[in-house]
Amino acid sequence: MAKDKKPIKPLATGDKTIPPEGAKMIPIYIMGREYMVPETLTIMKATEYAGYQYMRGCGCRGGICGACGTFYRFLGDYKLRSGLACQTVAQPNMVIVQLPFFPSNRPSYNLEKLENSPHEELRRLYPEVFKCVGCGTCTRTCPMDIDVMDYVALMKRGDLKGAALKSFDCVMCGLCASRCPAQISQFTAAMFVRRLYGKYILPTAEHLKKRVESVKGGKYLKMLEELTKKNTDELKKLYTEREREPDLAEPGKWMPKDASHL
């Protein structure tokens, strides 16, 4: 293969870490074994630098998927700490284990046909939620800084809206459940409560319902078909001449001058 032409070499290197010369190296302990890694890396990148290729315990690498829940201690320190491996910076003498999976209780349910009121359904499916001892370990464990114990308290009280909103940032890593002395799977119960809230407590969008009827009635099919037949110049004209809804218009009130395509 002719390979004479040298491509301009971008200096970016994907996700592979190339430490600068003289980078300070620190010891970390991955599942008890010592590795020297450059400082400033996340636990995830430090683990890869040590030579691991992730299969479990790695997902979005951006702090939102919950694949990389991690426990760690510092040598000589009793305190158990937690975080997401992709978001937590590796520090000297960290003793690390990831928890890529934790068995959780997740009973099935039919959201369309609840047998009782939402709160009763929660009691039926997750009776253990009501046995929370209020120790607060879940809250201290949560890598997303969610006050887990507080939303559990709201669930017990029947404030499902509060529990849904308070648990909204949950990435479902399961670290809370792994530490719960009452054996509650807080994060699955919260998922159930959020869906109850979204479906039965949050009011439905009436304008959307109307629009759905129009779409189902095939109202836009012809309009769209005509558009698919237009050539680029015709489309360009429509594109450049289209009106723009003002950013601060009252929701649902603004109308274009020509209403024939609504």
Added chain:
Amino acid sequence: MSGYTPELKELIKKVEATRPTRVERARKNQHFPALTMEQRKEWLNKYHPDYKSDGRRAVKVGPNKGEVFPEEVVNLLESRSRITPKDIDLTKIDYETDVLVIGAGGAGTSAALIAQENGCKVIVATKLRHGDSNTVMAEGGIQGADQEGDSPYYHFIDAMGGGHFSNQPDLVAALTNDAPLVLHWLESLGLMFDKYPDGRMLARHGGGTCRRRMHSAGDMTGAEIMRVLRDEARNRSEDIKVLEFSPAVELLLNNEGRCSGAILYNLETKEYYIVKAKAVVMATGGFGRLHIQGFPTTNHYGATADGIVMAYRAGVRMKDLDSTQYHPTGAVYPEQNVGLLITEKVRGLGSQLINIDGEEFCFPLEPRDIESSCIIRECLEKEKGIMTPVGRVGVWLDSPMIEALHGEGTVRKELPAKCIQFKRYGIDISKEPMLVYPTLHYQNGGLQINDKGETTVPGLYSAGEVTGGVHGRNRLMGNSLLDILVFGRRTGLNATEYIKTGVKGSRGQGVKLTLEHVEKFEKELKAAGVKEPVVGPMILPEYTPDHVKKRQWGVAC
């Protein structure tokens, strides 16, 4: 405490030195001149990874033979199978099902749900966990023409314009027509949309929209969509069986050329399984983890183009596979934020891009592809980028300007998530600039489909980022979450229809499974002179550093 090293702090002083003058000029609406149309073309051709001829080559085999794609993609299109077809007894079936869905992100999961609702048994095979996907990472929102002053008609025009009119029109018609249905479906599944007290959806503008139709669930719309869909699939686990850590590695055809299943690979036990299905939905997502030309990516760990590789061997034509969306501003520092997307809003609020000498070098609100080219040019040709301690290069995005222009506290108010993500590492972006470089964001091309989600191989359907044509050569914000759900649902439905209308014939019993297409493809590779092809699909990215690799004695591959 600042997260910047003393060396970088020293360089920030140069940005601070020129800031008052730049703010003064910005107040008078004096900006760095935007590129002319001719310059745009030149910049794109010279610096945009999509246009440069370096790092790209023609694929030597298969349905797109002769077409030029990025080298990293071509290497995989010209890869050899992980398995040896003649050693495999295809009469020993491990799993049998109606629909096999490959990939368990938003597209795959919605396909599974709709197929199940229509009476199918479904197996979902996925490489990582259920929901590990780019879907969870979509922050901005989902488009859909539900407001009174809007309609699918305008949504169509916006999407075509955004794609430089290169989109496949029938797909755009499907996308925009179904959008309200998708929003309604999500609402009925209990998704926590941002709403006004009366239930009206909050709707905002996005880049390139003429109506406010961006819907959201906080700043984690994709994550909320994914966890709701996954939760619902788990409620239907009697009919929807999810096999995690079991990527498909090869499609199975039958003796009539119809797609009839796949071979799965258990990553943990290293066993292969044969799945026989009446129809298959390919929904494996994008290819960001190929790190085209070394670029960092915003994509999740599993985005390695597996679906493209399998489908190509089975004879599926690819569309626009040479087109990739680079987001101009991905974080390159600190290391833990690499690939993190810095929203366009930062520049919308007045931040400028600044080089190592504290100088402006481009108009900050060029279209995404142009802006990316400007940054690459500044770093690689002008060599005026800033080097991070681990050897990445970037330019400053001067966010403190926002405070100067709009008043103290604006950064915190307008960019709460970004503030937290930098504060975590000791950087206050209202006081210090960020280091950014273009990042690989979205695979514009992929499997060619029609508005039913059918590929060119009967029985094989496809949806989501793995397909091409919906967004043309440039995607608008908010149309990817919509894309996965519209076409996920359509493939689920149409795969069911396909099964129902032909089960007693070739789609049911009595057909012979085959891997002949794989053998044929490998012969083609040989004939085309492809020497030492890599093994594909790639499955997992590899970030092992060289010092470790050197010590991995005796490891063959």
